[in-house]
Amino acid sequence: MASLFSSSSSSSSSSSNVIFMFVILVFFMGTSSALSTNFYSKTCPKLFNTIQSEVESAVSKEERMGASLLRLFFHDCFVNGCDGSVLLEDTSSFKGEQTAGPNVNSLRGFGVIEKIKSKVEDVCPGVVSCADILAIASRDSVVTLGGPSWDVKLGRRDSKTASLSDANRTGTLPSPFSSLSTLVSRFGALGLSAKDMVALSGSHTIGKARCFSFRPRIYNTSLIDSSFAKTRQANCPGTRGNGDKNLAPLDLQSPTAFDNNYYKNLINQKGLLFSDQQLYSGGSTDSQIEKYSKKPETFFSDFAAAMIKMGDISPLTGSNGEIRKKCGKPN
Ligand code: HEM
Numbered sequence: 025m026a027s028l029f030s031s032s033s034s035s036s037s038s039s040s041n042v043i044f045m046f047v048i049l050v051f052f053m054g055t056s057s058a059l060s061t062n063f064y065s066k067t068c069p070k071l072f073n074t075i076q077s078e079v080e081s082a083v084s085k086e087e088r089m090g091a092s093l094l095r096l097f098f099h100d101c102f103v104n105g106c107d108g109s110v111l112l113e114d115t116s117s118f119k120g121e122q123t124a125g126p127n128v129n130s131l132r133g134f135g136v137i138e139k140i141k142s143k144v145e146d147v148c149p150g151v152v153s154c155a156d157i158l159a160i161a162s163r164d165s166v167v168t169l170g171g172p173s174w175d176v177k178l179g180r181r182d183s184k185t186a187s188l189s190d191a192n193r194t195g196t197l198p199s200p201f202s203s204l205s206t207l208v209s210r211f212g213a214l215g216l217s218a219k220d221m222v223a224l225s226g227s228h229t230i231g232k233a234r235c236f237s238f239r240p241r242i243y244n245t246s247l248i249d250s251s252f253a254k255t256r257q258a259n260c261p262g263t264r265g266n267g268d269k270n271l272a273p274l275d276l277q278s279p280t281a282f283d284n285n286y287y288k289n290l291i292n293q294k295g296l297l298f299s300d301q302q303l304y305s306g307g308s309t310d311s312q313i314e315k316y317s318k319k320p321e322t323f324f325s326d327f328a329a330a331m332i333k334m335g336d337i338s339p340l341t342g343s344n345g346e347i348r349k350k351c352g353k354p355n
């Protein structure tokens with residue numbers, strides 16, 4: 025770098041200097057994220073307070089809602105980036121992501137996001153994207169349930185459309201029946217490391233899953249504590265189509281507290297999803313599970329860093345996309 029600078033300053037042509045500066049500018053624009061933590065500090069100073077109080081009230085009405093909002097952000101980011109696409113509702117002429125296999129009868133919290141959006145529109149109309157609201161609401165959910173905080177990067181814009189087939193494409197949203205190597209490669213395809221994947225999976229310290237999602241795990245797999253399997257079988261019949269919607273907590277110990285019990289459960293072979301237990305199954309991620317089970321503060325800081333990374337996946341910025349008026353439909 026230093027030699028590049030000196031060769032440019034020794035050049036006699038001023039136009040070549042201009043070109044050189046332009047190249048340097050493009051280089052830096054290309055390497056730094058377009059998002060920033062102070063994006064709305066002038067245009068919507070009340071944004072954080074508005075969202076935080078709505079999230080707190082939603083979570084106090086139903087603690088699971090914190091988990092549901094966090095998962096919405098994950099499912100948004102994994103399909104065409106964090107662009108609010110998952111929030112678009114189906115109409116008679118449009119089929120978005122909400123009926124995709126991993127989402128249908130499972131994603132929840134759309135009403136809460138729409139309510140937050142209307143409060144945000146009251147204080148600063150036409151300014152804040154739904155994609156950014158989702159990013160802030162998931163951070164506030166984690167904080168409200170006792171987890172770490174982080175500065176959310178902002179400046180995302182909303183997609184004008186969404187694609188059912190993109191959300192259904194095999195491997196886009198990870199399946200609970202995936203092996204460790206599949207999980208690593210799915211996250212890797214989006215620029216997230218195995219370490220990020222293990223930290224982000226700690227989200228399963230809160231929230232619930234349907235019998236449909238964990239049936240094969242509790243009837244047909246090894247690496248499962250037998251009394252845990254029996255307990256879960258009691259509310260999840262072994263035959264497909266029976267009790268599919270019955271719920272169980274992803275973390276059997278503290279399903280409404282954001283803590284490191286998820287990792288302790290894995291060590292005790294009490295992961296609810298097959299994909300959860302894969303993270304502690306004699307493979308390359310075992311040591312990270314052990315570390316998080318002993319050091320919650322390390323889990324918290326890795327989780328926060330990985331959430332920021334996930335939030336950086338292919339945002340729409342500049343004049344791309346739009347700022348939706350309502351999160352459920354394009355303007
Ligand atoms: C590693 C791959 C992952 C797989 C295979 C996976 C799969 C699942 C499944 C199957 C459920 C239950 C859905 C149902 O039965 O209705 C679930 C719930 C949940 N997931 Fe994941 N997930 C993964 C990673 C993540 C990540 C990265 C996050 C967030 C950053 C996340 C957050 C959640 C939350 C909070 C819930 C509970 C939602 C609620 O109670 O409404 N998951 N996940």
Ligand SMILES: [Ca+2]
Pocket residue numbers: 099100101102103104105106107108109110
């Ligand atoms: Ca998306």
